[in-house]
Amino acid sequence: MSRYIVERLLMLIPVLLSVAFIIFAIMNAAEGDPVYSVVSADATQEQIEAARIELGLDGTLIQRYFRYVGGMIKGDLGTSYVSKRDVMQTYMMRLPNTLKLAAASMVVALVISIPLGIIAAVNQNSIRDAVSMVLALLGLSMPNFWLGLLLILLFSLRLGWFPSAGYEDGLRSIILPAITNGTGLAAFMTRATRSSMLDVVRQDFLRTARAKGVTERKVIRKHALRNALIPIITVFGVQFSNVLGGSVLVETVFAWPGVGRLVVDAIEQRDIPTVTGALVMTTMLVTITNLLIDIVYAYVDPRIKSQYAKKGFKLWKRT
Amino acid sequence: MTKVRTVLAILLCMSIMLGVLGCSPSSTNETDVPTDAQPTDAEVEQEEEQATDDADAEVESETPDASGEYKDRIIIGVANDITTLDPQGSNTDANMMAFTLTHETLVEVDPETNEIIPGMAKEWTMSDDGLEFTFAIPENVAFSDGTPCTANDIKFTFDRAKDSSFTKAKVELVTEVEVIDDTHAKVVISKPSQDFLMLLAHQSMSILSEDLVNDDEFGYQIGTGPYAVEEWTPGDQISFVKSEHFYGEEPPTQKIVFRLIKEESSRLIALQTGEIEVCIDPLTTDLTYIEEDEDLELVKIPNFVMLYLAINNEREGLDDVNVRKAIAHATDKASMIEIGYNGEGFVHDHWINRDQFGWYDDLQPYEYDIEKAKEALANSAYEPGDLSFRVIYNDTAKENMALILKEDLAKIGIELELIKLETAALKGILNDAALDYDFCLYQFTDNLGTDYTLRNQYGSFEQDGKLVKNGSNRANMKDAEFNRMIDEALVELDVEKREAMYNDIEVYLNEIVPIIPIATSYINVGIKEGLGGVRWNGTAKHDYRYVFLEQ
Numbered sequence: 001m002s003r004y005i006v007e008r009l010l011m012l013i014p015v016l017l018s019v020a021f022i023i024f025a026i027m028n029a030a031e032g033d034p035v036y037s038v039v040s041a042d043a044t045q046e047q048i049e050a051a052r053i054e055l056g057l058d059g060t061l062i063q064r065y066f067r068y069v070g071g072m073i074k075g076d077l078g079t080s081y082v083s084k085r086d087v088m089q090t091y092m093m094r095l096p097n098t099l100k101l102a103a104a105s106m107v108v109a110l111v112i113s114i115p116l117g118i119i120a121a122v123n124q125n126s127i128r129d130a131v132s133m134v135l136a137l138l139g140l141s142m143p144n145f146w147l148g149l150l151l152i153l154l155f156s157l158r159l160g161w162f163p164s165a166g167y168e169d170g171l172r173s174i175i176l177p178a179i180t181n182g183t184g185l186a187a188f189m190t191r192a193t194r195s196s197m198l199d200v201v202r203q204d205f206l207r208t209a210r211a212k213g214v215t216e217r218k219v220i221r222k223h224a225l226r227n228a229l230i231p232i233i234t235v236f237g238v239q240f241s242n243v244l245g246g247s248v249l250v251e252t253v254f255a256w257p258g259v260g261r262l263v264v265d266a267i268e269q270r271d272i273p274t275v276t277g278a279l280v281m282t283t284m285l286v287t288i289t290n291l292l293i294d295i296v297y298a299y300v301d302p303r304i305k306s307q308y309a310k311k312g313f314k315l316w317k318r319t
Numbered sequence: 320m321t322k323v324r325t326v327l328a329i330l331l332c333m334s335i336m337l338g339v340l341g342c343s344p345s346s347t348n349e350t351d352v353p354t355d356a357q358p359t360d361a362e363v364e365q366e367e368e369q370a371t372d373d374a375d376a377e378v379e380s381e382t383p384d385a386s387g388e389y390k391d392r393i394i395i396g397v398a399n400d401i402t403t404l405d406p407q408g409s410n411t412d413a414n415m416m417a418f419t420l421t422h423e424t425l426v427e428v429d430p431e432t433n434e435i436i437p438g439m440a441k442e443w444t445m446s447d448d449g450l451e452f453t454f455a456i457p458e459n460v461a462f463s464d465g466t467p468c469t470a471n472d473i474k475f476t477f478d479r480a481k482d483s484s485f486t487k488a489k490v491e492l493v494t495e496v497e498v499i500d501d502t503h504a505k506v507v508i509s510k511p512s513q514d515f516l517m518l519l520a521h522q523s524m525s526i527l528s529e530d531l532v533n534d535d536e537f538g539y540q541i542g543t544g545p546y547a548v549e550e551w552t553p554g555d556q557i558s559f560v561k562s563e564h565f566y567g568e569e570p571p572t573q574k575i576v577f578r579l580i581k582e583e584s585s586r587l588i589a590l591q592t593g594e595i596e597v598c599i600d601p602l603t604t605d606l607t608y609i610e611e612d613e614d615l616e617l618v619k620i621p622n623f624v625m626l627y628l629a630i631n632n633e634r635e636g637l638d639d640v641n642v643r644k645a646i647a648h649a650t651d652k653a654s655m656i657e658i659g660y661n662g663e664g665f666v667h668d669h670w671i672n673r674d675q676f677g678w679y680d681d682l683q684p685y686e687y688d689i690e691k692a693k694e695a696l697a698n699s700a701y702e703p704g705d706l707s708f709r710v711i712y713n714d715t716a717k718e719n720m721a722l723i724l725k726e727d728l729a730k731i732g733i734e735l736e737l738i739k740l741e742t743a744a745l746k747g748i749l750n751d752a753a754l755d756y757d758f759c760l761y762q763f764t765d766n767l768g769t770d771y772t773l774r775n776q777y778g779s780f781e782q783d784g785k786l787v788k789n790g791s792n793r794a795n796m797k798d799a800e801f802n803r804m805i806d807e808a809l810v811e812l813d814v815e816k817r818e819a820m821y822n823d824i825e826v827y828l829n830e831i832v833p834i835i836p837i838a839t840s841y842i843n844v845g846i847k848e849g850l851g852g853v854r855w856n857g858t859a860k861h862d863y864r865y866v867f868l869e870q
Contacts, residue, residue, distance in 0.1 A: 030741075030744055030747075033747050033750075033751050034743070034747065036746055036747045036749075036750035036751055039484045039750070047482075047484045047487070048484075051484075082402045082403070083402055083403060083553050084403060084405075084408070085553065090553060090554075093552065093553075094554065149584060149585070152585065152588050153588070156588060156592050157588055157591055157592055160592065163592070163594055164585060164588045164589050164592050164594060165396075165578075165580050165585050165586075165588075165589045165594060166555075166556075166578065166580075166594070167555075252581055252582050252585075253582050253585050254585065255555075255578070255579065255580040255581070255582070255585060255589075257552065257554045257555035257579075261554060261581075262554055265400065265554065267741070268741055268742060268743060269402075269742075269743050270741070270743030270744065270747070
């Protein structure tokens with residue numbers, strides 16, 4: 001197992017190098033010279049050239065890339081063209097906000113999706129199943145910026161229960177953005193839970209459990225749900241990774257200073273070090289999250305754990 | 320099972336409630352789009368007068384009552400983030416508002432009268448030949464960390480300004496800064512300039528401490544203003560607290576916060592819920608919510624921004640003045656304002672900014688007239704169908720305006736391709752030496768004097784025997800005669816003669832049509848009832864030093 005973890009972490013290196021190169025190439029392909037977005041319109045040629053060297057924009061794309069990678073190895077993600085601040089420092093200031101929002105959104109999603117998915121599966125083709133699926137479809141179809149604004153109008157403006165923007169009020173601040181974000185995520189997870197549960201509820205071992213007199217609640221909770229968890233965890237992992245990249249619309253509507261808005265603002269300002277640094281860090285986070293999800297598989301399903309123990313592992317074959 | 324039913328019922332009720340809320344008129348913007356026709360000149364003048372009167376009335380009634388109770392903290396909801404705390408490191412409105420709180424310039428411009436008033440320098444003298452300015456600062460001026468401010472710091476600021484691309488043009492004429500003693504500095508310029516003091520009033524010319532800037536990487540953020548930076552979280556907010564070392568009148572508010580809320584509707588809701596006290600730039604379609612709310616007030620300030628169609632005068636086809644005149648007649652400015660600004664603006668037909676010295680009232684504007692446009696094109700070397708251009712721009716409002724222009728130009732046989740770009744990419748193209756554009760919908764903001772506007776917008780300078788355009792000259796205009804006219808006007812000491820010279824320059828530009836001026840908009844600000852002390856500014860660099868809110 002530990003060899004597997006080490007090898008997965010080593011795989012991170014080519015992934016990060018590739019991501020950095022792709023971002024460099026894309027930002028370089030955009031129209032116009034980035035140095036002009038930093039200097040004033042009145043800049044002389046000497047000032048433009050000085051700014052180019054100061055910003056590290058001199059040299060070819062490949063030279064700049066290797067210069068960047070050299071810094072990245074030492075933990076230096078560069079300095080923002082716009083704020084002149086250290087990119088790593090700026091990213092680390094935003095990351096806790098994104099992690100808080102991601103965690104709260106996933107809690108909301110789990111609280112809604114697991115019960116709804118189970119109800120739908122155990123009552124397949126009934127009115128309860130239909131209602132659950134309609135709610136899931138509703139969550140999936142509603143644009144989250146629209147839902148966010150509606151929640152603000154109701155709970156902030158009309159009822160005054162929660163603040164409409166910012167994060168200064170602690171738990172009260174996070175509730176509306178988490179519900180907004182979590183509703184969309186819950187829709188995906190409800191469908192995944194239902195589908196996974198439907199595969200399991202037809203299995204013979206559940207019939208045996210019922211025949212042995214185990215209560216229905218225990219059959220569902222202890223036998224069915226546990227065996228249906230692997231696909232649910234997979235969807236959870238994918239959704240969590242997405243949220244880690246930042247929920248730009250939710251962050252914008254609720255003025256939540258997270259990583260998503262940092263990246264979008266940097267793209268608008270053509271702040272290449274911030275875009276590259278933030279995306280490299282997010283890639284690293286997502287890869288580590290995926291690794292953690294794989295480790296969780298082993299704890300949920302002993303068969304997978306024994307696979308690691310007996311056969312070793314194959315990187316290209318994800319369990 | 321009963322519990323499950325209850326949960327489902329609650330969820331269903333919530334979604335119905337949200338749906339109903341979403342369909343209620345109060346949350347729908349579409350019903351509130353103003354449908355008024357474009358105002359006439361008289362209406363515009365009346366509106367401007369009204370807006371100015373309102374602003375005057377506000378300023379007059381805004382002196383904080385010493386016995387009154389004021390809120391300790393005022394939060395201003397802004398749309399744009401602070402990018403740097405170095406006054407010489409940028410020229411954005413958001414940054415300038417911060418520098419007004421933390422720093423001081425030698426002189427200031429009164430936003431009401433456009434006249435120069437004392438800043439840090441309480442008095443100054445100008446030599447008879449107009450080449451030497453001697454500034455006197457009080458003895459007790461100190462930076463917010465307690466470091467004394469002396470004339471040495473004035474010299475340091477001017478020297479540093481020469482190296483920054485954002486301030487270089489403002490000190491171009493300065494040949495020497497002499498430190499007479501701790502409180503007196505003499506600034507010598509190479510030729511008389513009637514607008515020199517205007518340039519010194521710009522926030523980018525805020526006085527910096529030589530010691531602090533040399534000793535600390537971020538020493539530039541410490542100024543002599545009434546507030547000091549308390550905490551800056553880029554992308555979120557910046558807070559300022561009263562400086563203990565400010566020598567002037569004590570501000571009534573302990574703490575001022577600029578909170579970034581990019582989404583306009585969220586910003587307005589934050590004002591309605593009381594989370595912020597000032598909402599900059601709400602959506603024009605949402606203004607009725609402010610007007611109808613008895614706890615809020617709407618402040619409308621006529622903008623100094625001139626929206627214009629930049630024409631690259633060196634492009635084939637566009638180098639023909641008759642083609643440019645044809646385009647000027649085919650530009651339906653009123654419709655562009657209606658669609659792009661929701662009617663919240665007025666037509667701009669002049670070559671300088673609103674209210675600037677030298678504004679020529681009798682200028683003959685290019686009216687929207689397709690027949691005249693066709694006539695002008697017939698006088699050019701081109702036939703309908705010969706010409707095809709590209710227009711670049713950076714936001715949806717301008718995109719809507721460009722669509723109108725495309726339709727009108729098609730009527731006279733000129734094809735127009737629309738290209739929307741991110742702001743940074745747009746700036747990159749405009750500033751790139753290649754100047755690879757035909758048209759650009761762009762805006763120019765300043766209140767630094769007529770010479771600065773004309774020189775930057777249309778001026779050029781000689782280099783190696785050739786004319787090179789100035790940085791903000793998006794028309795790529797290189798006209799020796801125009802340069803001569805603005806140089807002569809700049810040094811003319813007789814006010815009436817100088818005004819007549821600028822009138823002539825307006826007429827000259829009207830004849831060669833280097834750009835198409837289109838519109839001036841309003842700056843809208845939503846504020847809490849009882850908020851006062853702000854000096855609203857037509858350049859959007861509002862002065863919050865003495866803002867207060869009655870408890």
